[in-house]
Amino acid sequence: MNENHPQNYDHYIKALMDISQAITSDLFLEDVFKLIVMVVAKVTEVDICSLWLVDEDVTPPKIRLKATQAIEPEYVIDRALNLDEGVVGHVVATQTPLVIADVLQCEIFKEKEMARKLGLVSMVGVPLKGKKDKIIGVINCFTSVPHEFSKTDINLLTTVANQAAVAIRNTELIIKTKIIEEELKARKKIERAKEIIMERQSLGGDEAYRWIRKRSMDSRKTMLEVAEAILLSNELYSP
Numbered sequence: 700m701n702e703n704h705p706q707n708y709d710h711y712i713k714a715l716m717d718i719s720q721a722i723t724s725d726l727f728l729e730d731v732f733k734l735i736v737m738v739v740a741k742v743t744e745v746d747i748c749s750l751w752l753v754d755e756d757v758t759p760p761k762i763r764l765k766a767t768q769a770i771e772p773e774y775v776i777d778r779a780l781n782l783d784e785g786v787v788g789h790v791v792a793t794q795t796p797l798v799i800a801d802v803l804q805c806e807i808f809k810e811k812e813m814a815r816k817l818g819l820v821s822m823v824g825v826p827l828k829g830k831k832d833k834i835i836g837v838i839n840c841f842t843s844v845p846h847e848f849s850k851t852d853i854n855l856l857t858t859v860a861n862q863a864a865v866a867i868r869n870t871e872l873i874i875k876t877k878i879i880e881e882e883l884k885a886r887k888k889i890e891r892a893k894e895i896i897m898e899r900q901s902l903g904g905d906e907a908y909r910w911i912r913k914r915s916m917d918s919r920k921t922m923l924e925v926a927e928a929i930l931l932s933n934e935l936y937s938p
Contacts, residue, residue, distance in 0.1 A: 731870050732766035735838070735863045740768055743856065745840040747819065751787045752827075752836035752867070754779070762787050762837070785809040787837040790824040794834050796857065797824045798848045802841070814841075821846040825856045827864040835864055885923045892926035895933050 732750050740748035749767035753760055764778040782788050786808050790797050799822050802808045803815065813819070819841040827836040838860045840848075889911065896907040911929070915922045 728867070728870055729766070731866055733768075735866070736766045736768050739838060739840065739856070739859055739863075742859075743840055743852075746843045747817065747839075747841040749839045749841075750836065750863075751780075751839070753782070753791065753834065762791060765836075780809065786822070786824050786839065790826050790837045791834050794826055794828075794832070796826070796853045798822075798853070800845065800847070817841075818843045820844055821848070823848040823853060823856065825853065825860045827860045827867070829864050829868055835867065838863065885926075888930060889922055889926040892929040895929055 736748040736750050740746075747767060750765050751762050752765050754763050760782055761779040762782055780788055782791055786797060786799070786805070789807055799805045799808060801820055802822055803811055803820075808814070808822075820843060822839055822841045824837050824839045826834045827838060829835040838856070840856065892911060893904065893907045896902060896910055897904060900907070900910070902910065911922055911925050914920075915925045918925065
């Protein structure tokens with residue numbers, strides 16, 4: 700990370716653009732995570748970049764490794780830390796960047812075995828700030844040679860991290876919206892199928908609904924699948 704070269708600023712701007720594009724794309728969250736670490740690693744010229752996100756769906760909350768590059772698969776599977784544990788926990792708790800000159804000499808750094816195996820030396824961790832400055836995660840950048848991360852490095856990384864937080868949040872909102880839309884479509888199909896059964900078999904609304912649910916259980920298909928079959932048959936045999 701050589702802040703003395705003006706073209707490096709162009710790299711950061713390009714990184715922000717790449718990450719911003721993810722906000723309006725059809726990427727899944729996993730794709731956005733991978734994009735973020737790849738872009739950050741490329742423009743910062745670090746050896747490894749990793750993305751950790753706070754998981755508030757468990758009690759107590761954890762911070763989980765979501766994406767990285769250039770790391771063997773065994774180090775990626777289900778890695779999680781408590782919010783007050785390790786370097787990422789420190790960054791979340793203090794809500795400020797953390798620079799470590801030598802990770803093997805740092806007491807709170809928990810991944811020493813990985814660092815030895817991959818030859819990692821220096822690192823910087825920056826928080827991802829979401830709405831109302833809430834910390835949603837951490838981006839860690841590692842080098843394989845001693846490196847002094849400058850204030851400019853940290854400021855630029857923080858800018859990219861904040862943009863990444865926006866991309867993650869908006870992708871989550873897009874996914875939630877799509878899920879809601881699909882649920883509404885499913886409900887409409889089930890309701891229409893219920894009306895058809897009511898008409899065909901002279902049943903009340905609750906009875907027709909129970910009829911569809913029983914077919915769902917007996918056939919081991921979802922109620923939506925049963926409803927779609929009813930709608931299809933109705934179309935085929937309608938005069």
